[in-house]
Amino acid sequence: MNTSNNRVLVIGGGMAGIRTALDLAEAEKNVILVDRAYSIGGLMTQLDRTFPTNNCDLCTLAPNLSEGSRQEHIELVTMTTVTDVKGTKGDFTVQLETAPRFINLDKCTACGECHKKFPEWVRFTPGLDHRAPTCMRYPQATPQAFSIDMAKCTDVKALMESCPAGAINPDDFGSRREVKCASIVFVPGGALFDPSHLDYLGYAAQADVVTSLEYERILSASGPTMGRLIRPSNGQQPKKVAWIQCVGSRGLQKGAGQYCSSACCMFALKEAIVTKERFGDDIETTIFYMDMRTMGKDYERYFLRARDEFGVRFVRSRPHSVLRPAGVDNLVVTYGTDSGPVNVTEEFDIVVLSTGFRVADDVRVLAGKLGLDLNSGGFPTTDGFNPVVTSVPGVYVAGVIEAPKDIPETMVQASAAAIMAAGDLAPAEKVEKTEADQELLPPEFGVVGEEPRVGVFICDCGENIGGVIDAGALADYAGTLPHVAVSRLQGHGCSRESMRQIQQIIVDEKINRVVIGGCSPRTHEAKFQEVIRKAGLNRYLLEIANIRDQVTWVHANRAEGATEKAKDLVRMAVGSVVRSQPLADHSLPMNKDVLVVGGGVAGMTAALQLADHGHKVYLAERSAALGGQAAKIHRTLEGDEVAPLVRDLVARTEAHANIQVITRALIVDHSGLPGMFKTGMQTGRQMFYRQIEHGVTILATGALPNRPAQYLLDECSQVSTQLELQALIAENPETVRTWDNVVMIQCVGSRTADNPNCSRICCQTAVKNALRILEVNPEARIFVLYRDMRTYGFQEEYYQKARQAGVIFARYSAEAPPQVKAVGNMVEVTFNDPVLGREITVNADRLCLSTGLVADEDGNDELAMIFKIPRTADGYFLEDHVKLRPVDLPVPGFFVAGTAHGPKLIRESVAQALAASSRALTMLARDTIDLGARAARVDRDRCAACLVCVRACPFGIPYINADGYSEIDPAKCHGCGVCASVCPAKAIQLMQFEDDRIMAKLEELFERSIA
């Protein structure tokens, strides 16, 4: 065990903790990941599908998890709590207490026999609620193991006997230990608001009133109803479902947080869309909301789709009550609307409460032990410009504990926290490891041209396989197949002992191809590839016959059919493996230099981080000076001055020995592969051409302030943007003091037909500037005309403050925007007040427009073409996965930070810049880039240069080269095989899935079936 203190402690095994740990481990930093639960994954593993793609996240999340468990740099400690923390940055001492699992993780194969026999004693449910008992937490659980509730167990002996692997250990008493670490990432996640005490919402009394997470479980394929949407009260399919927003948020109920929970609007939209997708016109969906807060990237479009394509109904109202009167089958929701004083009642079958986030009590206690300052909601206070930095040096936060947020922002902060925590570590020594590696792996045998000698190893996996079919007989049968030199029964093939035996047999019997009959290749291929590689075989001379997950587990009741199918699968695997050829993993030497494009806050932050980690950074800025848009901003909503931040960043960037700043740089060409790029640019006043070689690229090119010709902007001197207003307040307060009336109009140039998305920053800007005006001129009357106030997270508190200070917030609809007219040196603004229900005219001394941000259409278009990076419809760079990989671009080796990704605040840009650096660091830590072997290969003699592959490739990789045939760069190929399937000349093969291997499987399958 690693007792060195040169590592990072990550507290919390949710998505944030996993991301942080993975980033650190991939950057070759040691991590100890502590989680209270018996398997990691946190809240996200409970979701059915995630917005905005509506993907089922299980499959995107699962690889992360198993990756996590494999990484040698991560020590995973589950069922464990932190009881005490001492020390300072660089040298913390932490006390851990582990609860007994009663299962030996080294032995458990997650076969599920114990749970099958004694479901009451085995922990296997998330324990969310009696109404949502899931049958499994999630199938890709890490560690792949169960946990025993010993308190409930009445027959320890029977339980022990139920385990074919002998993994149950009743003498587990848990443990305590002390660990040392240099820094701590505190990512305990959020708890959800419990609405049980709110009688008027009926949650405690009515089965059909559920929280949004419970509804999610009902929708989930792995949920209690297997994905069937039914009313908990009667099992019938509902016809009408309502969502009530802001339950537990915005200070609206007893016990609710004062903040906005940020994620619930999108959560509700997603649930409504998924519901409509499944049931179409058979179901009505209604969302009761206060302000629709879809301020994230492309979220507004998602909202519009919900409304216009799926017909989700939106009612701007906060319902008074959810009741079920005697004799009525349905829930009756009572609510008021703008259109009249009379309350409306409406019946629904299910009412979903969109419950917000809160900090759990024990988390608050733990935060206290860490010495963190907390705000009124119990969230740790953080640096004004760096959301992951807390009041305690060396302790970082990320995710919901920093402030309520959704998954992409959590992922961003998790990566940001990783690089901050890594910065506190002493530089690691790497020499030993590579030598050890070389010692482990013998040279590969040459197998080309040799007669195939196949070794078949059949696992019985205890009862899992052996209990259904005669595994020994199967091994005997395999022994009769052509080319099979050795065939044997291997018990638990994946146990350490078995793997050692297999390795030995390969060597002793001169085996040159291997078939494993056992678990799914999805989970076990890598493991067995390792085994045969250690035995001196190329790792791709392997086939796995999935006789457990896809035979014995599913045909337990048909022993004969199962036996025949297992034989088929083994025979197919043998037929295929004899045609397998050794393949080289594609790898490239890594260039460890970095190109950062854009010299604003995000670009400079990223450059400094990576330079501090020892990498040479080229920072290319289009304009003549560093600083970007932030240089124009005076203060943040919270009151922090921006100028010192920018000054400091510029000074540090220019002075850093590892950073070369290139101003007036215009990128003109780009070539190479991830890890060894070449980018050409014209620089300086003379436009000299120079080329830079670099391993990764960070795009931080920013966005531009929008300036639409609306509401007399640039026609009337009393009309300005918010950016100009804040300059005026700072520089010319005398003028501000003369104002009687100020009107602000929100969503100018945003959320329109041309620019459908929300600019995210404008609502808080309006609140900020309104409060600043009142500081200078307390007598001013300020009107903010808005469509939805989107003061997410803690911004909500400033919004409430502004209301209390007398700022008048009046809502307008897109269909009836305010009318403005220049009258003398005043601006006459007329708008319809929905509360008063009549038109109001204000003679304003100043009209201020919240114009937001737009993508740098020309600049981004050029870069997107040069770098081959996709963009969103509104021109921002499109990340690889909008949920889980928010700063990775689809082209490997490219990362995005700041407003080039979408509108965001300075501290959000900083977090993203840190995240991009962290992701870049994971790549830069490697000496070579391993690209795997599954890539398409073109036979130039057959290629007809027909362009079919060029057009079919989803990633645009193939091209017709100078010699006139298609060339597919294995380093760029994603390995889907579409090109191989469509090639009319059959000139393309996908390695590992060559046509002759697929044909061999068919051949072998029908060999017997038909014989």
Next chain:
Amino acid sequence: MKTESKLEKVLAAGHLAVTSECGPPRGCMPDKVREKGKYLEGVVDAINVTDNQTAMVRMSSLAASAILRQEGLNPLLQVVSRDRNRLAMQADIIGAYSLGIDTMLCLSGDHTKFGDHPMAANVHDIDSIQMIQMVKRMRDEGLFQGGAELKNPPKMFIGAAANPFADPFELRVLRLAKKIAAGADFIQTQCIFNVDKFEKWMEGVRSMGLHKKCYILAGITPIKSVGAARYMKNKVPGMDVPQEIVDRMAAQPKEKQPEEGITICIETIERLKKIEGVAGFHIMAIDWEEKVKEIVERAGLLPRPVV
């Protein structure tokens, strides 16, 4: 006077000319031709005889024209470039003129896809404009298209079609100009329901002075029923039937619809009369020849002038 054509004489004398059409029968029924001709006797100045209209095989337009000629009527021979190459066409033109047929209309013809022989080859050795050129050359220079001399040339009064409602609209006047440049003496237009659009087209025609170089006969079709109106609106390529016309027809009970169709027809003629450059009317009463007289009469175009 370029020819002996009665139509040319009527037009040259400054009268509003009237033509109508007769579709030959699908069978050896010369009497059918005579019967249709009878309805038009004294009512119109020339009778168009269609050439395998809508790409359906019928009695040849040459034969049917000859029958009408025998009856003392003035046939207007339609020739489409779809069915014959330049040899066959020239032969037919010489034959026609030899049978006393002195007026013709050069067309490209509907595509075979729409007819009863979709498997037939579309010949299109030359197109309609090249056909106009060819006939003019035969008449004025006494030369065959191939360049050889032609004895006793056919003095044909040459017509062409124009569709002001097809796309691209901006090409529609230019295409007319090309036809006139090629040698068209008169034009018969596609049937007009959208008078506004026709007026716009005529503006273009006048701005190029084309109405002075050639006689433009406005096409008119009486609609029998709301169904026919809808069909023409939606199904016939190059036809522009405004929704008001469909609505007007639909507003009438079924039995009153034919009457309404004729009324619309008369109103259209009245509007067209006022447009500068309209030299007459071409009334296409498909399988409704018996009504032509009523239309011409109600439009105040009877009696026809004697020239």
Next chain:
Amino acid sequence: MDNFEPVIVAFCCHYCAYTAADMAGSQRLSYPPNVKVIRVPCSGKVDAMHVVKAFEKGADGVYVAGCLEGDCHFKNGNTKAARMVAYVRRYMDEIGIEPDRLEMVTMSAGMGYRFAQVATEITEKIRRMGPSPIHAAIETGKAA
């Protein structure tokens, strides 16, 4: 053929359908053993040739299982697969094999129940249809 047991090949994409098949396993959802899965990285990798050869070798049914629409891990391999399947179905009609013996299905990785359900339904359907005419002809050929 009272005891007819069809042989059905399922080409399953690694990311969704194959994972769903494993999921059916971990949930112990039972389905008939007639379905034999061939794993491919993406349903778009399945070549018309693979499908046609399966029938030529004697398959009674074939289906291609990919990710749900819009969820393909390679952007749109599943829609390409669906077009390929439609094309081969027309070819099967020409050859004289009922096109209904070939299907395209989609599912997410979490849909173990759907994998089992699809496997059951398709097996039942093919069982009702009887052996493929090619399968039958091969048997007859062997007997002769």
Next chain:
Amino acid sequence: MITAERKPLEELIEYIRPYRRILLVGCNECVTVCAAGGRKEVGLLASGLQMALLKAGASIEVREHTLERQCDPEYVEELVPMLDGVDAVMSMACGCGVQEVARRFKNKPVYPALNTKFMGASERQGVWAERCMGCGNCLLGETGGICPIARCAKQLMNGPCGGSTNGHCEIGDDVDCAWALIWERLKELGQQDRYVEIAPAKDWRAGKGAGPRKIIREDLAE
């Protein structure tokens, strides 16, 4: 490129029914590019023919081979060693390839597996459209680079007929009106005056009018 489509299987089966062993020959040129007769299509057809015949109680051996180009005799020569014992050859090339194979192997019946369609371009993946009729006297320079002979249903040379609607041909909305395209392009080029000139009647002798054509390059011809 020359485009082609596979003939209905039924027709092909009628051709080969009398034989026990056939050689199916693909071509790696145009017909590969238009997905009609490359290696993949050869494989699919071989499989389909065998199945269809097997179903009818017959059996046939289909040998597969794809030539680099079937319309050149040197490549066709490659087939010689494969013809041993073969009763008939089925060619998956365009008409040119079929004839070249038939010319070389006088005593073997040669059958076409494809219907040769037209000279065209690929509009996008999987879609090919007619572009040229080989009239032998190219007038694309006059018509904005769009051929009215190949692309107008009536091969009108002087402008659109009265059936042109919204840029579509009267024969169907899936067919562009060539003249609408020409006009748009002439406008883009500022060459509207080209439209005003009357194109004279075409001399078809450069095309099929003068019978089968031949090109002889004196410097190359041996």
